[in-house]
Amino acid sequence: MVLYFSGTGNSRYVAKIIAEKTKDALISMNELIKTGSREELISPDRPFVFVCPTYAWRIPRVVEEFIRTATFTGNQKVYFLMTCGDDTANAIGYIKELCKFKHFELQGFAEIIMPENYITMYSAPEKAVAKEIIEKSTPFILKLAENIQEGSAFDTFTAKAKAKSGFINTAFYGLVVKAKGFHATDQCISCRKCVKLCPLNNIEMSGNKPAWNNHCTHCMACICGCPVAAIEYKNKTQGKTRYYLDTL
Template sequence: MIYYFSGTGNSKWIAEQIASKTDDIAVDMIECSTVPSIDNQTIGIVFPIYAWGAPEPVQDFVKKLVGKPNFTFGVCTCGAEAGYAMKKLCGLFPLNSIYSVAMPNNYVIGSDLESNEVIVSKIAKAQEKLKKIADQVISAQSVVDVNKGKLAWIKSNLANLGFNKFARSTKPFYVTGKCTSCRQCAKDCPAKTISIIDGKPQWSKKCYQCTACINLCPAKAIEYGKATCARSRYHFNE
């Protein structure tokens, strides 16, 4: 079984691709209401990197897994660098193989997004890497293939701490007049933090900063402070 967490579809696609190539099933970990059994199975964990770390719901999910799997692997998707995220995740749930796959950057709150050419090229390269990952999972090879980048310790510890403490506020979210009251943002939010009041989204406190609400809004009506106003939007689209 392959469990994934995904805000804008990159990690979902990776999980589904590996599942189809390894004759397995990909399941959204947010939808798992009961703790799944992992005994005697191949278990995959697929997720996006947030500030050189694994997102909080991924850490919470793997901590709950108990049992004796046959083989475990983790794949993180990231714009560029994973830092020590995979190594740290192994401390919570031992992984036989760890990979990072470069995918289009979705962090519209933090920076401009990539051009279409870059997006298409990253997805094409990821497709090649997925074939290799699937073959290695099938033959249960232990592999470490992670681009941790420079200054990984500082990024995965100090910068990650700063992100989780200071950058996850929902206060800067707002909706513009382009909102059509379609409720898509509330449906897409993995933290279930968005309620629709008088036809418009309102954010409560809990937020993973997955950017699904901003990036998937069909009307591009959601902003986060001033930072996102002039920026494009991204979600995975094969």
């Protein structure tokens, strides 16, 4: 069973390839989190494969919370694949703690370089550059799928600064990850796509425009998935390229 969480499509792209090549079920954690589903997830013969982005050099907190509270039965072998724009630092250390808590047997971990999407702080690449990054990473994703299908263990982690995944992650969530600042401009067409895309049900329509509540994980789905680029974050995103990889 391949479970993914994705804001702008990078992890969904990876998960789809893995599921297709291993002929395994593809499950959206976004939908399970959005609906509050905690039904038992059963994979009797195959490992669980978790695919998610890197948020401040760790797996997103909403993903960790979901895994901690969900019930997984059957095969207890797991793989974690993390998409990132640069590196995952010591994310593997926290994943090992999570696996110990869930009594999972960690079979493999890999970081996969994909286009940057966190446009509230950085710039997303232009379409041609994004396409090049994706094409460069695809053979590696296919190799990971082959290893998973064969049941091979792997670890592509390269040790880097643990501080990134430690106190910087804590500071990042405390100081940066806030919904306040997102707003819709007059270009908004009231299509409600942002409401649909938000995995935390944090957006609701107020009149003809979206309004953000206080439960946000900065997945960038709303701002990058808006079909008319009508959503901005404070004064940090004006004129920036939106990155959204729609593969499903």
